[in-house]
Amino acid sequence: MRFSLPPVMASALLASAAALSAAEWLDPAGAEPEADGSVLWYDLLSLGLQGRGWDASATATPYDRLPAAAEGKVPPAVWTLSHNSAGMYADFVTDATTLRAHWVLRSEKLSMNHMAATGVSGVDLYVRQDDGTWRWAAVGRPEATENTAVLLNGVPPGEREFRLYLPLYNGVSKVRLGIPSGSRLGRVAPRSGEPDRPVVIYGTSITQGGCASRPGMAHPAILGRRLGAPVINLGFSGSGRMEAALGELLAELDPALYVLECLPNMGAPEIRERVVPFVRTLRQAHPRTPVLLVEDRTYCGAFLVPSQAERNRTSREAYREAYRQLQAEGVEGLYYLEGADLIGHDGEGAVDGSHPTDLGFVRMADVMEPPMRLLLNR
Template sequence: MSHWSRWFLVALVAQLTPGYSLVASDQIDPSHATVRQDDPTLWYKVQLLGLEGQGWTETKAPFDRLPAHAEGVVRDPVWSLSRHAAGLCVRFKTDAETIRARWTLTSDRLAMPHMPATGVSGLDLYAKLDDQWCWVGVGFPSEVTNTVTLASGLTGEAREYLLYLPLYNGVASVEIGLPEGATLAKATPRAEGQEKPIVVYGTSITQGGCASRPGMVHTAILGRRFNRPVINLGFSGNGKMEAELADLLAELDPALYVLDCLPNMVAEEIEARVEPFVRSLRSARPETPIVLAEDRTYTNARLVAGQWERNRSSRAALRAAYDRLVASGVKGLTYLAGDPQLGEDGEATVDGSHPTDLGFLRMADVFESVLQPLLATPEPVETCERTATGPVEVPRTLQDSFHPPIAFLGDDGTYSSPLEFSDGRTVQNATDWLERRREILSTWHGIMGQWPALLDEPATETLGTETQEGFEQRQVRIEVAPEGRTLDGYLLIPEGDGPFPAMLVVFYEPETAIGEGNPVLAFARDLANSGFVALSLGIDPSAVIPEAGRLGVQPLSYLAFMAANASNAMARMPEIDPDRIGVMGHSYGGKWALFASCLHEAFACGVWSDPGIVFDESRPNVNYWEPWYLGWEAGRNRSRGVITPESPRTGAYEQLVRKGHDLHELHALMAPRPFLVSGGSEDPPERWRALSHTVAVNRLLGFEHQVALTNRPGHRPTEQSNEQIMDFLKSVLRP
């Protein structure tokens, strides 16, 4: 069948069946509805449509969250809270122009002092429009039994709807009211691979305090984003990781577990309960991912010492438990940091603890970035062997750069193999590598601080344009972080027809790379003259040192996060081929480029000019220990310079070294994407001992000539080393 014929048939079907078609077998017979006197509305019990977000069917009451057999097993407060309808929802299809609701609550406490009635006791309606969930209306509760119109004046087009039930009240009954003649049907079942739920066990925050309406708690937001059921097991003030809850959670078969109980636990409880709880789950569900979440940072922690200490001590206890679990061989664990969850401005809570809708949106962004890789369906061949550049055609000037000199052949140094899991297993194939890759990322992000969610559509503003010989130079402002944080720089676009391959060039400031300084550092100008788009950005690393209680991400990791957002901005530019974007930098910029390319898989390649590609405390310039790189630690200051007994390691750097990690683990994340180390005084030929481990990963995946190291005597680039860089980029990105 031709492309045209296939398009015609699709278009014809779309015309004959606008919106969602209501399959007869899924329709609810109107005879199941009830009608009240003097009101033609047909009222349908939501049980006819099925409840989503309920882990058990054998419950004492229809809208309970725990099974009947949990009564008398869990503590009374937990049982009482389990009868609240938090997270329960109903998916359905209708072509009605008006949708009404009638529900009876189990308590007359409609609101709380810090949470409105719409969130505590209301209903919340969404509709699917162009494959996106859009808010429609809320059911305002005014008494125990309520009858409201959720929406009127709808188009009458058949579509899918999603109705959330109250967060902090129970319901005895819920009915949907439709006009006579309107059809009602069950929603289409979840797609294969998306039917398993996410289970979130936690506290009052998980339960939804203090969302303005039920659809705004982060668990509901995640359900819409992932198009997947979410079971909300938040119990206000009572998420304490008790053994009986572990047994109950083990009865479920979810896509993953999220354990988010720190706000209700002190350090002593965390130390005593986390490991048995996780081991119980792991015994019952050996393959199900488990996420251990830190508590959100109290938004007044910078001012109230007790709040700050509560966050610190709880997190220290959770991290220690996590480390012990991993060291003992428990696999499939992911650590979710607390600092990024509510943002940096202190504006995301009602009372310093419980999020507003803004806070829940920010939490959803952070949780999404952590959960997304765990929910992805593995595609080992396509994922592991995907590379935007294809096999590298080794240029003549680099013939000796893709293998170590004879002196280092077979010499892997003392570095641990990235092909070994933390539990001692060995990576055997591409599927294993996907799992091991996730483990490395989780470990490093867990120590350095979890990134916020990347910006989907970073803004780009052109501030001015100049015509240079052979290219156009634009002064631009790029959005690189949440809350409108931007960097000014220069975008150089070569003459000719695009889209072109592109490189992000990073340094202390953007002017050097466009030629306003030492000519051997004019990387962006040289790239534009060679047929590449170049974006030159710069910032002093000290400008991203996190303030205590705010960001919580090590500066070098946050610089990589900013570079990742810049690459997203570049991918949206019509002049750039989004599949051929790399990143490069020299010295400090080389460190930045190393972390950016390793931590953000969308970069097609990397060039790292003499940054010091491993931890080396014998080299003062390989200074990852400094607070503006990986050594930031709240409340501690060390003297600038090399590590000494008087000025010891601090921050994430101290943890990484103490636990035996080194940067070769990050190098391995590049596979099978190619990278070049343009080595000088800080990266001599001995660095092949570390690089050989990434060569081994590439060979496991079926790739050769993806790792290159050139050498020059000094730290500063030379004309020859720059020629080698350009030849490498031409071979891998093919302008």
């Protein structure tokens, strides 16, 4: 059993042609001009921020990943990590031939010893191509808590749609885009043929994006681009442990698909105790929303260190037990994806045997894309 679908799931795989978007141009009067007047700075929030489960009316700051009401209900570590902007991005259209970013970080800890500052605290730009696919365009490399970077320069004239991803392991208090005065910046209009309901991915440091080289290379971001679907990254480093409060928060959302990938942070006893009630909470609020249980990736050292192999084995055994119990209870729309293939089989997909590099994240996306595409009917 690599990926298990009940027989009823026989939806055809339909390609949906994404219509090109029409822009709603922002009023330059709302931008801040550079001292010499050459550049106009627009607040990123004026473009609409994506990748959030709760919008600014519910959160303490616009760049928070959990609502203000979650404080004190979720474990302190989860609350702290909810200020990291993992998975947040803005889509926009511009005819600018030069593009700058200005971003102010919340924490002075710009990097980790196994993850570059570009991934922890950088911004990452993609451009939408004529065929509707996204292609990497530029990265903003952080040097301090406040950064200004020229992302693009000398691009040929023409309107293009871009996506800017925000830092994975840091928070932001302010993000601005700078374009030459005279150029235009606009919101992206809703696109026909693309879903508005998001995918919600709940998990660990790996979900949050450790250790991608830049924000666009975390697997939730890669999958969002490939599937043409909004993705909400609810990865909490070291803290994806399926507490009841997290189940209640996830149930507040109304996604097209839940992906639950907490195993790297949970031992077998916790899995046995928490998975079943967690899924029940989601199912009570959303009787039909598919829920995909994803196993942990195999530790790269498991072939050599028995304790690592044992951890993979016992966690998976407990997760599968929970899956079977939920099925026996008659829970429908529940799917299971094994972890053995997630980061490949050569031991090279992670920086430390646990956290994927870009190589591991691409491999994860390769494994997760087909079942997610099926469940999203895309």
